[in-house]
């Protein structure tokens with residue numbers, strides 16, 4: 084691909100930007116200032132493409148997607164934009180001529196961490212693929228002032244510090260004040276009758292905030308298409324609310340100001356967990372109302388103010404239930420503001436809205452108390468009530484006299500609004516995110532809905548963008564792949580299967596393994612700088628990076644490290660290839676057991692890393708502040724990908740795909756997309772262990788299993804567990820890890836013992852590790868395996884996922900942009 088970036092022009096721009104932004108000459112500029120200057124220079128070119136894209140969308144009246152998501156875990160933009168503009172060489176050379184190194188400049192950018200984990204990263208990958216495939220799309224979200232907290236590890240404990248990503252200004256965003264709109268909270272519903280007797284609803288006595296959008300460009304790869312991530316900021320309606328002030332309503336003016344300040348302050352740091360906070364509900368309605376108001380206005384402008392066929396040109400995709408208010412808000416806009424009847428509004432709504440389910444974890448299901456919901460959003464609540472009333476009628480018509488069905492399926496029930504049910508009823512499509520996950524939805528979690536409306540259900544197995552997770556994250560491997568099979572893989576990942584020709588070629592194997600080694604050296608350097616730990620790049624890099632969650636079972640991993648360590652201590656001559664166990668994970672700030680698991684990992688690391696007697700055969704590293712930018716370094720360097728969730732709990736996983744693409748072997752359970760990874764790569768090139776989803780679900784139906792039996796019968800496991808409570812890893816406080824011990828063995832609380840089947844899967848996990856240990860020592864075999872992983876990763880591009888969404892759900896129109 085050829086770029087439109089002109090080197091001489093770019094250089095002039097950078098120097099000029101440094102001058103006007105900072106009153107400096109280029110030789111005085113700091114790396115941060117150069118980062119800003121380069122970014123502004125590139126934005127200039129991006130904007131030309133951005134405008135051209137929108138002209139083309141308008142000219143062709145192309146159907147447009149609005150991807151509604153509370154989270155967009157974008158990662159850094161500069162490096163990605165440079166690559167997608169195909170301007171890598173030009174920018175690198177210009178910076179070198181100016182005396183700067185591109186990598187150093189890229190490192191100046193804070194990660195816009197507007198997401199927790201997989202769900203937010205999926206949204207980011209989808210935007211990249213939509214732009215690259217040329218589909219018109221907006222990402223709609225919130226411009227959190229503080230994104231995901233930054234994690235510090237102090238004395239082995241996680242400490243959360245604010246992630247002030249906007250501190251130095253974010254060069255790629257543009258404030259679009261002309262699209263500001265009002266979002267109303269509280270007050271009460273007004274009803275007036277017109278001369279025909281029809282009722283019209285409105286709101287009074289409310290507080291409101293001004294939603295102001297900031298647009299970020301989403302640059303397609305080498306195709307001049309630039310889409311938009313539109314994130315909303317909240318401002319007070321009037322900074323000095325003289326109106327209220329004059330009336331003596333000072334209190335109200337202050338409240339509106341505070342509401343605006345609070346609403347976009349922070350991203351809630353919960354992954355796969357519902358906390359029920361009032362401010363969170365406000366955030367949801369805030370960005371949904373603003374996004375839908377602008378979408379409807381934009382559509383009206385292009386269609387003579389007539390919204391009746393909006394579904395022909397607009398699709399709203401709800402990323403989990405967080406945006407499911409969209410169903411009711413669209414109804415409100417269409418009825419209260421566009422004067423449509425219920426029936427007309429419902430037809431449009433249910434032809435525009437689609438819903439993606441991301442989890443079957445009970446604690447993640449959003450259920451808002453009626454009291455809270457109706458107080459905060461009285462009009463929206465009234466609409467949800469009516470949707471519910473009509474839906475319950477439908478249930479009754481389908482299953483006469485079956486009250487159990489109503490109890491199970493109603494949207495409003497037992498004092499709560501069930502957001503997943505609202506999303507399903509208001510959508511024309513409901514999808515899961517991996518084959519197994521969709522099956523579980525259809526057969527278990529959403530069985531009643533599936534039976535009543537099977538045509539809505541479909542699967543869209545997740546994917547990742549190879550442009551960030553190979554082209555940008557792993558330049559050595561990217562170049563090697565391109566040398567071997569051409570660069571077609573960049574926009575057509577299945578092409579990468581052509582690498583299968585090389586997986587048994589000794590020279591190619593050597594080259595591939597050498598690249599892996601160099602990437603391990605890069606990660607070892609990062610670890611030395613950040614953790615002060617020396618790790619040997621010749622050891623096996625065994626990696627588990629993802630949010631910390633009990634179902635993801637970091638605990639199984641670290642308990643197994645403790646197990647191996649005990650074995651090495653009692654059998655010093657045991658055959659064991661040196662391993663570096665690498666962890667990276669943020670825990671939700673209020674998730675005590677998850678935070679204690681981080682402390683355990685760090686305590687185990689302290690003991691093992693300082694034990695000279697094991698000759699460095701094991702090292703344990705906890706990488707602080709896991710996020711997209713360091714993830715890129717980690718995936719490239721991994722030998723083993725730990726994907727060890729309790730089967731049935733991980734809807735898809737996408738980290739597993741990033742590891743595979745970069746040539747790591749999966750050590751995993753038959754869960755989420757692991758199942759499909761295994762299908763693609765073949766059983767000889769992955770190591771699978773543990774219970775199946777069916778087995779887990781069966782045990783759960785029958786009240787669990789008895790971990791005490793394993794504790795009593797397996798001496799090695801017992802030793803590991805005793806080390807949790809005898810001070811082996813916490814001499815100052817032997818009781819420190821008691822809660823973890825209890826969680827595995829005791830029925831002291833309402834929880835089942837070992838809810839996540841850690842002990843049940845333990846020996847099977849151990850066997851998987853022994854298998855990997857054996858495989859690694861046959862370097863030819865190993866090279867074959869990891870090269871096969873890269874070669875078979877074609878299915879897992881988000882380009883494929885997006886094309887399936889387009890074909891089977893959204894039916895978007897492609898645009899082509901010539902400059």
Ligand SMILES: *Cc1c(COP(=O)(O)O)cnc(C)c1O
Nearest residue numbers: 200201629710711714736737738
């Ligand atoms: C891909 C990714 C995730 C999701 O990882 P899973 O292993 O699928 O849970 C989370 N965080 C970051 C930074 C990622 O890049």
